[in-house]
Amino acid sequence: MGRTKLVFATTLAALASGVVTLSWALFGGAGWTAAPHAALAATICFLISAVGGVAIMAILRRDCNRLTARLRQTDAPLHSTALSIPQAGFSFLQRALSELAESAERAVNDAAFRTKELEVQLKVATAERQHAEAIIYSISDAVLVTDAFDELVLANDAAARAFGFELGNSCRKPLDQVLHDPNLIGMIRHARHSDSEAPRRVVEHTLHTSAGDRTFKVTLSSVAGPRPVDGADRSAAPAGVVAVLHDMTREKEVAEMKNDFVSMVSHELRTPLASIKAYVEMLIDGEARDDKAQREFYEVIQNEANRLGRLIDNILSIARIESGLVRVTRQPQSLTVIVKDAMEVIAPQARQKQIALTEKLTPVFYQTSADRDMLHQAVLNLLSNAVKYTPINGSVCAEVDVDEAARKVIVRIIDTGVGIPPKDLPFVFDKFFRAEANSRMASGTGLGLSLVKHIIETVHHGRMLLESQVGKGSIFGFELDLCD
Amino acid sequence: MTDKTILVADDETHILNVVSLKLRNAGFNVLTAQDGQEALEIALAERPDLVITDYHMPLLSGLELSRRLHAEPTTTAIPVIMLTARGYQLDAHDTEASGILRMLSKPFSPRLLLATVIEVLGGAPVAVGTTGEQ
Numbered sequence: 001m002g003r004t005k006l007v008f009a010t011t012l013a014a015l016a017s018g019v020v021t022l023s024w025a026l027f028g029g030a031g032w033t034a035a036p037h038a039a040l041a042a043t044i045c046f047l048i049s050a051v052g053g054v055a056i057m058a059i060l061r062r063d064c065n066r067l068t069a070r071l072r073q074t075d076a077p078l079h080s081t082a083l084s085i086p087q088a089g090f091s092f093l094q095r096a097l098s099e100l101a102e103s104a105e106r107a108v109n110d111a112a113f114r115t116k117e118l119e120v121q122l123k124v125a126t127a128e129r130q131h132a133e134a135i136i137y138s139i140s141d142a143v144l145v146t147d148a149f150d151e152l153v154l155a156n157d158a159a160a161r162a163f164g165f166e167l168g169n170s171c172r173k174p175l176d177q178v179l180h181d182p183n184l185i186g187m188i189r190h191a192r193h194s195d196s197e198a199p200r201r202v203v204e205h206t207l208h209t210s211a212g213d214r215t216f217k218v219t220l221s222s223v224a225g226p227r228p229v230d231g232a233d234r235s236a237a238p239a240g241v242v243a244v245l246h247d248m249t250r251e252k253e254v255a256e257m258k259n260d261f262v263s264m265v266s267h268e269l270r271t272p273l274a275s276i277k278a279y280v281e282m283l284i285d286g287e288a289r290d291d292k293a294q295r296e297f298y299e300v301i302q303n304e305a306n307r308l309g310r311l312i313d314n315i316l317s318i319a320r321i322e323s324g325l326v327r328v329t330r331q332p333q334s335l336t337v338i339v340k341d342a343m344e345v346i347a348p349q350a351r352q353k354q355i356a357l358t359e360k361l362t363p364v365f366y367q368t369s370a371d372r373d374m375l376h377q378a379v380l381n382l383l384s385n386a387v388k389y390t391p392i393n394g395s396v397c398a399e400v401d402v403d404e405a406a407r408k409v410i411v412r413i414i415d416t417g418v419g420i421p422p423k424d425l426p427f428v429f430d431k432f433f434r435a436e437a438n439s440r441m442a443s444g445t446g447l448g449l450s451l452v453k454h455i456i457e458t459v460h461h462g463r464m465l466l467e468s469q470v471g472k473g474s475i476f477g478f479e480l481d482l483c484d
Numbered sequence: 485m486t487d488k489t490i491l492v493a494d495d496e497t498h499i500l501n502v503v504s505l506k507l508r509n510a511g512f513n514v515l516t517a518q519d520g521q522e523a524l525e526i527a528l529a530e531r532p533d534l535v536i537t538d539y540h541m542p543l544l545s546g547l548e549l550s551r552r553l554h555a556e557p558t559t560t561a562i563p564v565i566m567l568t569a570r571g572y573q574l575d576a577h578d579t580e581a582s583g584i585l586r587m588l589s590k591p592f593s594p595r596l597l598l599a600t601v602i603e604v605l606g607g608a609p610v611a612v613g614t615t616g617e618q
């Protein structure tokens with residue numbers, strides 16, 4: 001080390017002396033030729049400094065080689081090296097720089113990898129969100145998703161329709177600005193604060209709309225927020241609520257209709273059965289004191305048994321048509337023939353009430369593709385009603401008309417009966433409906449017209465016709481397509 | 485028993501006839517009505533000893549008929565037997581508030597009905613149930 005310093009100092013001194021002497025000779029005013037001694041001294045100094053420079057280079061080169069060799073021996077610890085202090089410092093610096101570079105490169109690589117990973121995660125998350133949104137949008141039930149601040153985060157079309165808000169500009173709005181239903185908002189708030197042990201609650205809720213009340217089955221689920229990283233608070237506070245509203249209005253109506261139907265059927269079946277049982281018991285107990293009374297009793301029993309039979313037939317026919325299980329045999333039929341047959345069946349009933357039966361029929365060759373038995377039943381039901389609700393000495397006329405241009409055949413049963421009050425007209429084809437004003441006029445199942453409508457409209461794709469005037473009479477009819 | 489008058493109200497003619505005949509054969513005077521309004525008018529005018537009414541009738545239901553009779557001082561004491569085809573289970577509040585004493589469900593036995601009538605009118609004690617046979 002001391003040797004290197006000496007060489008370095010000697011070389012620097014010689015170089016400096018050479019420079020001074022040369023400067024003096026050149027610029028000191030003596031001139032090169034005027035000062036040959038000075039020029040010689042400068043030359044000597046330069047030579048000494050040149051030799052020193054070569055020596056320094058040799059020393060540095062040697063040190064460099066040692067350093068390189070030392071660096072190659074990676075297993076040798078730094079402090080045990082035999083290198084001199086400048087050599088060790090240089091090595092440490094290089095090593096540190098190298099480590100720094102390596103770690104910087106590692107960090108850059110890591111960051112790039114992490115970025116790629118995050119990009120993938122983002123893509124997956126976006127796809128999953130779109131997937132979830134697609135599912136929510138395709139659900140026919142109304143879905144509302146709210147956050148911890150009771151703001152609407154997500155909703156679907158069904159919800160927008162049910163609550164009358166616009167889907168596009170309702171996101172991130174407070175619930176009470178979107179829904180105008182304090183009860184439902186209260187339920188959602190309550191669900192958010194509810195015990196996380198029971199995160200799901202199902203309640204029935206009635207929504208009052210301008211179009212009438214709608215009943216919803218509301219499933220409220222509180223959604224837990226993200227758990228703290230340290231896991232200290234294990235019962236994370238609910239971050240929001242998912243409310244799914246299933247519209248049960250129609251289901252309720254159907255259930256009520258079914259209930260009503262069962263209750264009505266049981267009532268309608270019990271009534272003739274009650275007569276049959278009572279009259280049979282009266283006969284057994286000898287309450288019919290003479291032959292005439294006995295005969296009357298038997299007739300009542302027979303008629304009521306027939307009524308019960310018709311009732312059961314009608315209920316089954318309607319049920320079969322409604323459920324699509326009915327077997328339809330379509331063949332070209334002449335409605336003129338069908339109406340004539342039905343008139344013959346009804347004639348005795350008409351004679352009993354002195355009702356004039358008349359007919360205006362088209363030629364037989366006009367035909368329609370239809371199930372003969374079903375159409376016979378339909379015409380018979382219309383004729384039977386006409387006779388039942390027409391007072392004594394009235395008249396019933398059966399018309400079969402053809403509209404060649406429209407390719408339709410039209411049947412009309414025109415009576416001079418009691419007519420139907422306008423308020424009852426919309427309901428006459430409903431099951432078990434009987435106009436109260438006329439119900440004492442005749443007994444009936446309340447199913448006859450319902451069955452006719454089913455036969456004409458559901459089975460034959462025709463159309464029912466009805467006109468009625470109280471006190472004057474009714475025209476019940478239907479039109480069907482003619483066969484080509 | 486022949487001095488007792490019974491009003492029978494039912495919109496089903498066959499039931500009205502069979503009940504009337506059974507009661508007449510047993511010696512009662514029988515009045516008939518085919519709807520609730522007619523029954524109310526007859527009851528107010530004639531003050532029968534007993535009313536037998538169907539539940540489901542035009543213009544005025546059997547329950548409403550009973551309520552009106554029960555609310556009227558001159559007819560409030562008239563016992564009412566109700567026949568119903570619906571299998572309705574009227575609650576005690578309804579029956580008490582409207583003075584309905586017995587319920588019989590259709591189909592019913594005229595024999596059982598007569599026994600119930602005799603029991604309600606305080607005739608010879610007859611062991612009868614309070615409902616009709618199913």
